[in-house]
Amino acid sequence: xxxxxxxxxxxxxxxxxxxxxxxxxxxxxxxxxxxxxxxxxxxxxxxxxxxxxxxxxxxxxxxxxxxxxxxxxxxxxxxxxxxxxxxxxxxxxxxxxxxxxxxxxxxxxxxxxxxxxxxxxxxxxxxxxxxxxxxxxxxxxxxxxxxxxxxxxxxxxxxxxxxxxxxxxxxxxxxxxxxxxxxxxxx
Amino acid sequence: xxxxxxxxxxxxxxxxxxxxxxxxxxxxxxxxxxxxxxxxxxxxxxxxxxxxxxxxxxxxxxxxxxxxxxxxxxxxxx
Numbered sequence: 001x002x003x004x005x006x007x008x009x010x011x012x013x014x015x016x017x018x019x020x021x022x023x024x025x026x027x028x029x030x031x032x033x034x035x036x037x038x039x040x041x042x043x044x045x046x047x048x049x050x051x052x053x054x055x056x057x058x059x060x061x062x063x064x065x066x067x068x069x070x071x072x073x074x075x076x077x078x079x080x081x082x083x084x085x086x087x088x089x090x091x092x093x094x095x096x097x098x099x100x101x102x103x104x105x106x107x108x109x110x111x112x113x114x115x116x117x118x119x120x121x122x123x124x125x126x127x128x129x130x131x132x133x134x135x136x137x138x139x140x141x142x143x144x145x146x147x148x149x150x151x152x153x154x155x156x157x158x159x160x161x162x163x164x165x166x167x168x169x170x171x172x173x174x175x176x177x178x179x180x181x182x183x184x185x186x187x
Numbered sequence: 188x189x190x191x192x193x194x195x196x197x198x199x200x201x202x203x204x205x206x207x208x209x210x211x212x213x214x215x216x217x218x219x220x221x222x223x224x225x226x227x228x229x230x231x232x233x234x235x236x237x238x239x240x241x242x243x244x245x246x247x248x249x250x251x252x253x254x255x256x257x258x259x260x261x262x263x264x265x
Contacts, residue, residue, distance in 0.1 A: 005239075014237070014238055015235065015236065015237050015238075016235075016236045017234060017235045017236070018233060018234045018235070070203050072203075072207070072264050073203055073206050073207065073210075076206075076207065076210045076261060076264065077210070079257060080210060080213055080214065080217070080257075083214075083217055083253075083254065083257065084217075086250065087217070087220060087221075087224075087250075090224065090246075090247075090250065091224075094224075094227070094228070094231065094243075098231040098234070098235060100235055111234060111235060113227070113230075113231060116223050116224075116227050117223065117226065117227060117230065119230060119231075119234060121234070
């Protein structure tokens with residue numbers, strides 16, 4: 001998944017986003033680390049085997065319930081079950097794929113799709129950034145080198161989090177560098 | 188499936204029919220969900236343009252057609 005759908009893209013040239021200015025260049029394109037998809041992938045794979053497991057348990061425990069269900073009904077239930085799994089996989093993938101953090105040469109953009117049809121885009125100008133910190137907590141995050149980047153802003157006195165992004169130290173560094181570029185006189 | 192007890196047969200067939208109707212309702216709900224996914228992917232790909240945008244649109248259309256096919260199939264199974 002990491003190779004097919006990278007979570008860390010440095011200066012991608014085939015990606016653009018809504019409201020992007022003509023002279024605005026994407027410096028970093030980020031989404032949550034691919035390993036964060038592990039739980040739903042495992043759940044989906046387990047889900048594929050649930051019907052077989054139910055049949056197996058029904059026979060092993062000699063309940064014989066399934067043999068009493070009309071074939072048509074059993075088939076319909078099976079089809080609905082697999083449709084449910086397809087929907088779960090699709091939604092989980094879309095939720096990961098389209099929740100994006102973008103660093104351009106002008107601003108930070110946080111794109112969230114919180115529900116099926118609700119889009120939330122937060123932009124932060126580099127001038128509004130007060131501080132950037134990165135943190136990697138836990139064994140899995142340390143092993144796969146991903147974590148959170150916390151961006152504190154002056155404008156609204158609130159912070160914006162880049163959650164579970166790969167190479168958070170590098171991301172924080174880049175934000176810092178871009179901020180200095182935008183404010184050449186800053187110390 | 189049929190037993191010697193006509194009352195039991197009637198109960199089983201009624202139950203079976205009820206489940207089939209329930210499954211059709213679920214399949215229709217799924218079809219509506221698939222339509223929402225098509226709209227959602229359009230919104231997403233309008234927001235961020237990537238290389239796989241057209242592939243995702245095709246997949247969502249396939250899911251929509253598949254779910255419509257399932258609805259029709261379930262209705263014909265009654």
